[in-house]
Amino acid sequence: MRVKTESELLTDLAINLPSPLEQISLPDSAAKGVEVWCKRDDLIHPIISGNKWRKLQQTLVSWYSSPPSHVISFGGPYSNHLHALAFCCAQLGIAFTAVVRGKYLQHQVLSPTLQDICHWQGQLHFVNKTDYQRRTDPAYIDELKNYLQADLCIPEGGSQSAALQGVAEIHKEVSYQQPELMFDLALLPVASGASLAGLVNKHQATSINTFVGVAVLKGKSYLEELVGQFLGQEQHTRWHIEHEYHHGGYAKTSADLLAFCEHYNANNSLQIEPVYSGKCFWAANDMIKTGKIRPGSRVLLLHTGGLQGNRAHKRINVSK
Ligand SMILES: Cc1ncc(COP(=O)(O)O)c(C=O)c1O
Structure with a gap:
């Protein structure tokens, strides 16, 4: 049997790459003179969206030559x-x-x-x-x-060392899509740490200066340890995790966060949810508002998908 190629996998699964890179605004970004861009990984696929595709990509490609x-x-x-x-x-x-x-x-x-x-x-x-x-x-x-x-077990969240390479593809896409732009920092939500570790991977030529993980759960030092384990020898100094924005813990929320997400969603075609992207967008806006992100900065938000988790009883339809 002929082994299929990676591009055939993308076609078979209707994967939309590169994901769009768009300039967006947050409630306080214009007033503070901060330029905000969003890597729309939520648009990669209606189901295999965001970091799910990035983390599973290598594994899925390997299944084409030896499927479990x-x-x-x-x-x-x-x-x-x-x-x-x-x-x-x-x-x-x-x-x-x-x-x-x-x-x-x-x-x-x-x-x-x-x-x-x-x-x-x-x-x-x-x-x-x-x-x-x-x-x-x-x-x-x-x-x-x-x-x-x-015959095969994939760890929770798809977070295994094979996931890092898929996440690192984001750098190539960003440099290709906006070759002139340098980003002062990139923000993304952190739970297992694999996505942040993949992005930080030091072998990648990158237009991003500093990587900021937004903890979506209570995990001071624990999350840093997880990222450190994924990075192994590849330790890198230009990353840290913000721990002030979990709103009570994993999948916990607050009335303020819900209102922020609802207001954002009502005024933008880009949608966020309160478990991952909402906490990340909230954190970025708060850091802009309080000057932690300096006026004049250029920020990249990674939309890691996950909108399905926010559904009422509705099925996502995918055309094949
Ligand atoms: C939508 C979404 N964003 C972000 C994360 C956090 O990514 P990681 O577990 O790689 O830190 C997850 C969990 O995997 C997720 O489902």
Whole structure:
């Protein structure tokens, strides 16, 4: 059988690359004289959007020469990663089981995310909190693979070293799309740290001076450690994480953040949600307002997608 190429994969999955790079405004950017651009990775694909595509790209390409037969991966009931991976597996004819955090959920109405996974013939395997905490333990992963008869496990969030190279592609696209522009800083949301590590990767020629992760969960030093582990020997000084913008923790929100997202969405075609992009956009605006980002700066916001997690009971339709 002829092995398909990467460009055939992009065509087969209808991936839209390079993602657009657009100048946008935030509520306080014009008054403070800060130029804001957004890398619209949310437009890469209606389902495999944002950092989901970036983190899975290398893995999906490798599946064209040696496809697994049954893949498992971990996530919560609204996981963007499980959603994207289930869709990819369905498109590529690979069996998929989502290992879902929350045994109690099996007796409840499924979230729209899990409903979609079932619609794409993915299986759901619910586990309790204690078991879920063992998701990186090789013995537990082997146990699950044996039990579910799977031959490959992808870590939660698609966050593995293979993910970094896909994220780093963003630099090439930005330099190609706006060769004249230098960005003082780039901001992106951080949960597992793989996307920030991929962007920081020091081998990439980049037009970005400093990389700022916006913690979407309470994780002072823990998140820095995760990014450091991904970077390994590639340590790099031009990055840090802002810890003041998680609004109470992972998937937690505040009335102010909700109002910010609603107001933003009502006035822009670009949409944000309160778990990832909303916290990142809020952080950028606050840093501009308070002078942490200096007047005259040029800022790049990475829209990492994830709008599906914000749905009411509605299915995303994808034309093939
Ligand atoms: C939409 C979205 N943005 C950002 C992140 C955080 O990325 P990372 O886990 O690579 O730090 C995630 C989680 O993977 C996500 O789903």
